[in-house]
Amino acid sequence: MEAQSPSLALSQAIEPPGPDLDAPAALNASRIVRRYGGALALRGVDVVLRQGESVALFGPNGAGKTTLIRVLATLIRPTSGTLVVGGEDALRNASRARRLLGVVGHQTYLYGDLTPVENLRFYGRIYGIADLDARIDTVLRDVEMEHRADSPVRTLSRGMQQRVALARAILHQPLVLLLDEPDTGLDDDAQERLAALIRRWADLGGAVLFASHHIEWAARAADRAVVLREGRVASIVGPPIRDARDLFEAYRDGAGVLSRAVPAAC
Amino acid sequence: MLTFGRQVYAVLAKDALIERRTKDAVSAMLVFSLLVLVTFNFALDLRTEIMSAVGPGVLWTAVLLGSTLGLGRTFAIEREQGTLDGLLMAPLDRSALYVAKLLGNVGLMAIVLLVSVPLFAVLFDVALNPGPLLIILALGTLGFAAVGTLFSAIASHTRAREVMLPVLLFPVIVPILIGVVQATGLALGSTTARDMPWLSLLLGFDAIYVSLGALTFGHALED
Amino acid sequence: MSNGATARTGLVAATLVTSAVALAMIAFYVPNDRVQGVVQRIFYFHLPIAWIAYLAFFVVLVASIAYLMTRDAKWDTVARASVEIGVLFTTLVLITGSLWGKPIWNTWWSWDARLTTTLVLWFIYVGYIMLRSYTPDRERGARFGAIVGIVGFIDIPIVHFSVQWWRTLHPEPVVARSNPQLPIEMIVTLGISLLAMTLVYVTLMVYRTALERLRDENRELENEAAWDERAYA
Numbered sequence: 001m002e003a004q005s006p007s008l009a010l011s012q013a014i015e016p017p018g019p020d021l022d023a024p025a026a027l028n029a030s031r032i033v034r035r036y037g038g039a040l041a042l043r044g045v046d047v048v049l050r051q052g053e054s055v056a057l058f059g060p061n062g063a064g065k066t067t068l069i070r071v072l073a074t075l076i077r078p079t080s081g082t083l084v085v086g087g088e089d090a091l092r093n094a095s096r097a098r099r100l101l102g103v104v105g106h107q108t109y110l111y112g113d114l115t116p117v118e119n120l121r122f123y124g125r126i127y128g129i130a131d132l133d134a135r136i137d138t139v140l141r142d143v144e145m146e147h148r149a150d151s152p153v154r155t156l157s158r159g160m161q162q163r164v165a166l167a168r169a170i171l172h173q174p175l176v177l178l179l180d181e182p183d184t185g186l187d188d189d190a191q192e193r194l195a196a197l198i199r200r201w202a203d204l205g206g207a208v209l210f211a212s213h214h215i216e217w218a219a220r221a222a223d224r225a226v227v228l229r230e231g232r233v234a235s236i237v238g239p240p241i242r243d244a245r246d247l248f249e250a251y252r253d254g255a256g257v258l259s260r261a262v263p264a265a266c
Numbered sequence: 267m268l269t270f271g272r273q274v275y276a277v278l279a280k281d282a283l284i285e286r287r288t289k290d291a292v293s294a295m296l297v298f299s300l301l302v303l304v305t306f307n308f309a310l311d312l313r314t315e316i317m318s319a320v321g322p323g324v325l326w327t328a329v330l331l332g333s334t335l336g337l338g339r340t341f342a343i344e345r346e347q348g349t350l351d352g353l354l355m356a357p358l359d360r361s362a363l364y365v366a367k368l369l370g371n372v373g374l375m376a377i378v379l380l381v382s383v384p385l386f387a388v389l390f391d392v393a394l395n396p397g398p399l400l401i402i403l404a405l406g407t408l409g410f411a412a413v414g415t416l417f418s419a420i421a422s423h424t425r426a427r428e429v430m431l432p433v434l435l436f437p438v439i440v441p442i443l444i445g446v447v448q449a450t451g452l453a454l455g456s457t458t459a460r461d462m463p464w465l466s467l468l469l470g471f472d473a474i475y476v477s478l479g480a481l482t483f484g485h486a487l488e489d
Numbered sequence: 490m491s492n493g494a495t496a497r498t499g500l501v502a503a504t505l506v507t508s509a510v511a512l513a514m515i516a517f518y519v520p521n522d523r524v525q526g527v528v529q530r531i532f533y534f535h536l537p538i539a540w541i542a543y544l545a546f547f548v549v550l551v552a553s554i555a556y557l558m559t560r561d562a563k564w565d566t567v568a569r570a571s572v573e574i575g576v577l578f579t580t581l582v583l584i585t586g587s588l589w590g591k592p593i594w595n596t597w598w599s600w601d602a603r604l605t606t607t608l609v610l611w612f613i614y615v616g617y618i619m620l621r622s623y624t625p626d627r628e629r630g631a632r633f634g635a636i637v638g639i640v641g642f643i644d645i646p647i648v649h650f651s652v653q654w655w656r657t658l659h660p661e662p663v664v665a666r667s668n669p670q671l672p673i674e675m676i677v678t679l680g681i682s683l684l685a686m687t688l689v690y691v692t693l694m695v696y697r698t699a700l701e702r703l704r705d706e707n708r709e710l711e712n713e714a715a716w717d718e719r720a721y722a
Binding site for chain 2: 652655
């Protein structure tokens with residue numbers, strides 16, 4: 001029962017309906033606990049991402065958003081809990097699970113002295129992508145960076161670097177996209193484009209989880225939202241998110257209170 | 267197997283491309299090695315008579331000190347640029363990463379040696395025997411790099427990383443140092459070098475350390 | 490008294506008794522060495538201490554492999570304790586070796602094969618201790634330590650060979666080579682001394698690992714208290 005990766009280039013976006021509740025979950029994290037020295041950064045978090053849905057992750061600083069994303073990205077091992085990505089046990093077959101994950105973090109994961117093309121070629125070889133050069137052209141066009149494809153990354157603006165980082169994340173057409181505060185430092189235009197790209201990725205059958213502090217922007221890009229507080233899921237909003245006010249209320253709620261009844265699937 | 271080779275090539279090509287463009291590592295290593303060589307001249311008053319006895323040691327000390335600089339950078343650059351996480355999140359075989367970084371370091375050390383050894387011969391008026399010398403150089407650098415790459419990964423995650431690498435590396439590679447210095451001495455016709463099967467020692471050492479490195483490297487990186 | 494405390498008291502008692510017996514035997518029972526006289530008695534300290542140092546580092550090897558395979562912190566505790574004790578014993582080997590050498594060869598230090606290997610060993614495991622203190626994250630420190638613990642021990646025979654070959658033409662002092670025709674009193678004394686050293690090692694290990702465990706518990710309690718404070722703030 002293997003999940004289907006998005007197989008069309010973004011520039012040929014189609015518009016199917018929302019989350020496919022019948023398909024197996026794209027990502028299923030259960031009872032994730034993560035210890036840092038003596039403290040518990042995550043205290044039993046469950047996350048389920050379905051194909052076709054986009055989920056926003058909120059929480060004050062120190063709530064565990066970045067730690068959760070790093071665990072889901074297989075960067076750090078959970079102290080306990082399970083993680084299944086596209087049917088692969090990420091804790092036992094990390095390599096296979098990693099092929100299905102695309103990550104955009106606080107760092108760009110790009111080599112400043114190399115051009116976007118050289119960076120993508122490197123990662124493309126690691127992932128073993130067929131027709132690599134064609135694929136690189138496609139993703140650079142998707143993120144609208146084809147005009148600066150041959151300038152060293154260190155010469156690009158923050159917004160442009162972010163776009164190339166995004167290209168890197170979708171290069172191998174991952175099933176699940178994880179983004180950690182991808183909107184920071186972007187101007188309004190860039191934020192719009194990013195929200196559109198997140199929406200399109202979900203529409204193409206992928207699953208997206210992104211952490212953000214920006215409630216209005218997130219409301220545009222997400223089907224539902226999860227609020228993290230002190231290492232636990234404090235509340236879940238949607239689907240659907242009718243407007244940003246839903247999120248404001250959930251965000252302001254006290255710790256440990258579910259703000260509305262949620263279907264068992266979430 | 268094919269994937270392994272492709273990934274090793276990918277990392278190696280990437281590092282080679284960066285190095286060719288910035289020349290950061292090679293220049294630092296070269297300058298430092300040559301500087302040490304010249305410093306020895308002032309420190310030791312290296313007259314030709316004692317050169318055959320002391321020469322190999324002087325050469326390899328300079329190479330070792332210079333190489334430590336390059337070895338230390340192996341993962342420092344990945345950490346500084348924040349790209350180490352990118353490597354770890356990719357389906358990149360940790361052993362492939364080790365082999366690629368190891369080969370990269372061997373390459374860097376080879377460049378340094380190709381410049382230092384002739385210069386050493388010129389500065390101190392020593393006759394060279396290129397054939398056996400090349401084998402010795404190859405085996406020596408492989409051993410240094412095998413342990414150095416592994417310990418560099420460890421040291422780059424600690425607080426005093428410039429100090430930590432030499433502190434861990436130097437005691438462990440004592441056998442290589444002894445081996446290459448003695449073997450170089452024999453190759454240069456020294457009468458004080460011990461006639462023992464040094465090349466076998468180096469070969470055995472290299473085999474053990476490359477295997478150990480490939481096996482334990484993954485543990486040095488993951489969190 | 491609980492079972493654990495009883496056992497520990499018994500262990501300490503056994504250690505003290507055996508050590509006293511060993512000291513007495515070294516001082517009075519064993520005859521003088523024909524060649525070296527009284528000074529040779531350091532040998533009954535030097536050799537067992539050296540063996541225990543190697544034992545300690547072997548324990549580090551086993552604990553390191555076990556840690557990497559199971560990720561159970563108790564193996565790391567064993568490794569850390571054994572490294573510290575091993576370094577202590579190695580320092581004593583170097584000191585007793587030096588004290589022994591001065592009257593015999595009239596020099597505080599000779600670069601003979603065994604002492605040199607021991608010196609390199611000392612640096613390897615001192616490096617381990619430095620590494621642990623420079624790695625703030627405990628779990629990472631445990632992993633790094635385990636790697637160095639494995640690499641270091643495997644290095645020992647290689648260092649030994651290379652140093653020995655290096656020193657082939659160097660006159661090997663008679664004392665460094667073990668005499669197969671040792672009289673029975675010497676063998677017995679050596680045996681008792683070795684037993685005493687082993688007990689000292691075990692006692693130190695028991696107390697050092699217990700100390701480490703208490704420290705860990707303390708840290709956990711502190712951290713939980715900090716979290717609870719935040720939750721109720």
